[in-house]
Amino acid sequence: xxTITVTVIDRxxxxxxxxxxxxxxxxxxELCKVYELPVAGTCGGMALxxxxxxxxxxxxELPPPTDDELAMLDAAFFVQSNSRLGCQLKIKEEMNGLxxxxxxxxx
Amino acid sequence: MDQIQTVExxxxxxxxxxxxxxxxxxxxxxxxxxxxxxxxxxxxxxxxEIYPKKPIYDIPGYPSVLAGDLIQNLLxxxxxxxxxxxxxxxxxxxxxxxxxxxxxxxxxxxRYTAPxxxxxxxxxxxxxxxxxxxxxxxxEENGVEYFxxxxxxxxxxxxxxxxGGDSALDWTIYLANIAKEITLxxxxxxxRGALDSVEKVQQLEHSKKIRVVTNAQVVGxxxxxxxxxxDIQHDTEGLFSLATDFFIPLFGLTPKLGPIANWGxxxxxxxxxxxxxxxxxxxxGIFAIGDINTYPGKLKxxxxxxxxxxxxxxxxxxxxxxxxxxxxxxxxxxGIEGMVPS
Numbered sequence: 001x002x003t004i005t006v007t008v009i010d011r012x013x014x015x016x017x018x019x020x021x022x023x024x025x026x027x028x029x030e031l032c033k034v035y036e037l038p039v040a041g042t043c044g045g046m047a048l049x050x051x052x053x054x055x056x057x058x059x060x061e062l063p064p065p066t067d068d069e070l071a072m073l074d075a076a077f078f079v080q081s082n083s084r085l086g087c088q089l090k091i092k093e094e095m096n097g098l099x100x101x102x103x104x105x106x107x
Numbered sequence: 108m109d110q111i112q113t114v115e116x117x118x119x120x121x122x123x124x125x126x127x128x129x130x131x132x133x134x135x136x137x138x139x140x141x142x143x144x145x146x147x148x149x150x151x152x153x154x155x156e157i158y159p160k161k162p163i164y165d166i167p168g169y170p171s172v173l174a175g176d177l178i179q180n181l182l183x184x185x186x187x188x189x190x191x192x193x194x195x196x197x198x199x200x201x202x203x204x205x206x207x208x209x210x211x212x213x214x215x216x217x218r219y220t221a222p223x224x225x226x227x228x229x230x231x232x233x234x235x236x237x238x239x240x241x242x243x244x245x246x247e248e249n250g251v252e253y254f255x256x257x258x259x260x261x262x263x264x265x266x267x268x269x270x271g272g273d274s275a276l277d278w279t280i281y282l283a284n285i286a287k288e289i290t291l292x293x294x295x296x297x298x299r300g301a302l303d304s305v306e307k308v309q310q311l312e313h314s315k316k317i318r319v320v321t322n323a324q325v326v327g328x329x330x331x332x333x334x335x336x337x338d339i340q341h342d343t344e345g346l347f348s349l350a351t352d353f354f355i356p357l358f359g360l361t362p363k364l365g366p367i368a369n370w371g372x373x374x375x376x377x378x379x380x381x382x383x384x385x386x387x388x389x390x391x392g393i394f395a396i397g398d399i400n401t402y403p404g405k406l407k408x409x410x411x412x413x414x415x416x417x418x419x420x421x422x423x424x425x426x427x428x429x430x431x432x433x434x435x436x437x438x439x440x441x442g443i444e445g446m447v448p449s
Binding site: 040042043044046048049070071074075076077078079104106 | 158161236237238239299358362377
């Protein structure tokens with residue numbers, strides 16, 4: 001399977017169904033930007049800004065966060081137990097059906 | 108005197124990242140003088156400040172180069188052109204003089220004038236991350252501090268510090284001997300700072316020199332003009348208030364467009380709009396290059412910024428020398444004065 005489906009609930013509570021290729025090393029932050037969802041991706045995907053902060057709503061088992069991601073989440077706001085940085089989630093086949101919600105924008 | 112010092116040059120470059128630095132080289136080929144201003148204390152922008160040890164793989168001619176090494180190479184490449192540097196200085200205002208030249212003023216009260224401005228500000232200025240507390244700005248300088256500039260101001264005061272990283276731990280330890288009372292608040296149980304600092308904080312807590320509240324966040328601020336109380340939301344114990352004189356949230360830095368947003372330039376989604384002919388902004392004489400600009404098809408890549416800088420210099424020449432004809436030369440033909448070929 002080269003394409004999976006990811007659902008992203010935006011900050012207006014609209015559910016967006018995104019088709020995501022699994023074979024080009026795309027991450028969730030980049031996918032959201034491709035679909036023009038309001039994700040800034042300010043740092044370019046280095047886990048340095050938290051502008052791609054998402055909540056994982058489905059039960060998928062995702063790769064554990066790296067130290068860099070944990071450190072960034074520690075300094076971020078609106079963090080919950082299901083918080084992840086979209087830029088650190090590389091799109092893989094196992095993520096088919098993943099449901100995410102965009103965290104609020106930091107001031 | 109600092110206040111009246113004015114630097115005059117051909118191009119003022121705001122931002123000492125890779126694109127700002129390379130602009131000096133291309134300007135130098137056209138014999139244009141440059142002065143670079145950056146808020147950070149060293150050149151290199153994000154590359155030296157945030158990821159000096161990360162390899163970059165898409166610089167033409169380099170299969171892989173460490174970010175810090177790329178900056179060192181760029182500095183060597185522009186050395187023959189002897190650019191001026193004003194580091195650890197934040198550009199505050201930009202005004203046009205009656206003679207058409209631009210005047211930049213910095214937070215140190217210094218003035219720089221030139222007919223051309225290159226904004227190469229990357230992500231913008233790094234500013235402290237402010238916790239999402241509604242009235243936090245009302246208490247800034249009235250009890251809320253994002254940096255510890257002068258530790259003595261906390262002498263014999265009650266201080267609440269929030270955060271779980273190195274700066275929160277380090278300042279807790281430092282201020283423990285100065286302040287009357289220190290409370291460190293952290294959202295989680297574990298601290299991610301250096302082990303050494305974590306242990307020190309634990310010792311201070313055991314000896315009752317400080318108080319540590321984990322699994323809690325500051326959610327509200329109260330006071331009549333000056334801060335008097337912080338409201339703390341604890342995961343299991345609920346909401347409570349704590350009397351304090353100061354609240355120091357230490358959650359790192361985040362990039363902001365900063366004063367550039369107020370210069371009357373066309374801005375789109377936190378970036379400066381430019382044309383793709385010469386990367387000029389909506390204001391004649393002001394160009395924006397690198398990550399800070401936007402145009403249809405924009406890619407935030409260092410190599411694209413190099414290209415943008417090169418074309419912007421061509422137009423800059425025509426502004427600086429309206430009466431001279433610009434002739435394009437290859438460096439393979441003319442070489443670079445002062446550069447020893449490797």
